[in-house]
Amino acid sequence: MSAQREWFEKDYYKVLGVSDTATQKEITRAYRKLARENHPDAKPGDTAAEERFKEISAAYDVVGDADKRKEYDEVRTLGPMGGFGGPMAGAPPGGGFGPGGFSFSTEDFAGGGGFGDILGNLFGRGRNAGPSRGTGPQRGADLEAELSMDFEDAVRGITTTLHLTSEATCHVCKGSGAEAGSAPIVCPTCAGRGVIDDNQGMFSLSRPCPQCAGRGTIVEDPCHNCHGSGVERRPREVKVRIPAGVTDGQRIRLKGRGGPGRNGGPPGDLYVTCRVEPNALFGIDGKNLTITVPVTFAEATLGADIAVPTVDDGKVTLRLPAGTRNGRTFRVKGRGVAGPKGNGDLLVTVEVAVPAKVSAAERKAIEALAAASTESPRAHLGVEET
Ligand SMILES: [Zn+2]
Numbered sequence: 001m002s003a004q005r006e007w008f009e010k011d012y013y014k015v016l017g018v019s020d021t022a023t024q025k026e027i028t029r030a031y032r033k034l035a036r037e038n039h040p041d042a043k044p045g046d047t048a049a050e051e052r053f054k055e056i057s058a059a060y061d062v063v064g065d066a067d068k069r070k071e072y073d074e075v076r077t078l079g080p081m082g083g084f085g086g087p088m089a090g091a092p093p094g095g096g097f098g099p100g101g102f103s104f105s106t107e108d109f110a111g112g113g114g115f116g117d118i119l120g121n122l123f124g125r126g127r128n129a130g131p132s133r134g135t136g137p138q139r140g141a142d143l144e145a146e147l148s149m150d151f152e153d154a155v156r157g158i159t160t161t162l163h164l165t166s167e168a169t170c171h172v173c174k175g176s177g178a179e180a181g182s183a184p185i186v187c188p189t190c191a192g193r194g195v196i197d198d199n200q201g202m203f204s205l206s207r208p209c210p211q212c213a214g215r216g217t218i219v220e221d222p223c224h225n226c227h228g229s230g231v232e233r234r235p236r237e238v239k240v241r242i243p244a245g246v247t248d249g250q251r252i253r254l255k256g257r258g259g260p261g262r263n264g265g266p267p268g269d270l271y272v273t274c275r276v277e278p279n280a281l282f283g284i285d286g287k288n289l290t291i292t293v294p295v296t297f298a299e300a301t302l303g304a305d306i307a308v309p310t311v312d313d314g315k316v317t318l319r320l321p322a323g324t325r326n327g328r329t330f331r332v333k334g335r336g337v338a339g340p341k342g343n344g345d346l347l348v349t350v351e352v353a354v355p356a357k358v359s360a361a362e363r364k365a366i367e368a369l370a371a372a373s374t375e376s377p378r379a380h381l382g383v384e385e386t
């Protein structure tokens, strides 16, 4: 199914449970929540949840990206052609204006989306063929894979090999479908056009050639390995480069690394869902790393120099100013995720630690502090203390 057609038919906002005016932030929040709830790890064996998870991911792939979302909104408003400015752009090579009047080829209806799809619906015919049985070049399947990595790999990025079992071009016939020593021949029924014409008065309608199923060629002596399909299932190794700074659950699209196309179509894409082992100290937030550092009340009040670990086993000294409030975040430049366009930062959030137990000496000191305090932090609430 073409992306545009899919976009036209699917309401990704509805899938994510947001309105079409939602901000990117709201969309991301909705996606994260749904992805967590329906994640295969959270509901092992629940195929409905798995389906839902795929749907959510597909929706977020589009509307979670500001640029793609803009295109999507356009398609949704104007139709799959992105407006009706150029309907003939969708016409097949053999279509257009035939001698007997206006000629449509059924390739229009099964093929690349666009104008033909709309007409197909209007005419009450067309897409019964389904995406996998269309004629002409077909794009390969999109594949899903999962990749587990430790935190350091996620921070630095990783080049690795994925082992997949998937459809691949048949290694015996190299995709032609013909047995060694033979070659596909031009289909005698359609003379290689892939379509045949039905003349019905002023309309000349074309339909896919029944003998060659629209390919235009026939394999007389099918390949023994793939039985003429040109594809086989086999283990495949795909080298992938995962960029630095991926977070757990993030899905990365590797263009053209999916299943092979048929009849000269382009390959599909490979989607890799990253599983990142959590780290006890650090979190990742895009290019930045995060860490929470406990400080004492005295350090926050009077100021202090605090040693903060960095992800490369080093440390930095953070100068806490006097009067630092609880929850304040400091930015340590350049100590986050390393990237080609410069490093991210380390975001240090201080958390004033409240001791669960105090010694007698501490209790005395804290009581002395309380007695010496003249201002209540609740003065602005305007209620009398009892
Ligand atoms: Zn073969």
Ligand SMILES: [Zn+2]
Binding pocket: 187, 188, 189, 190, 191, 192, 193, 194, 195, 209, 210, 211, 212, 213, 214, 215, 216, 217
């Ligand atoms: Zn034919």
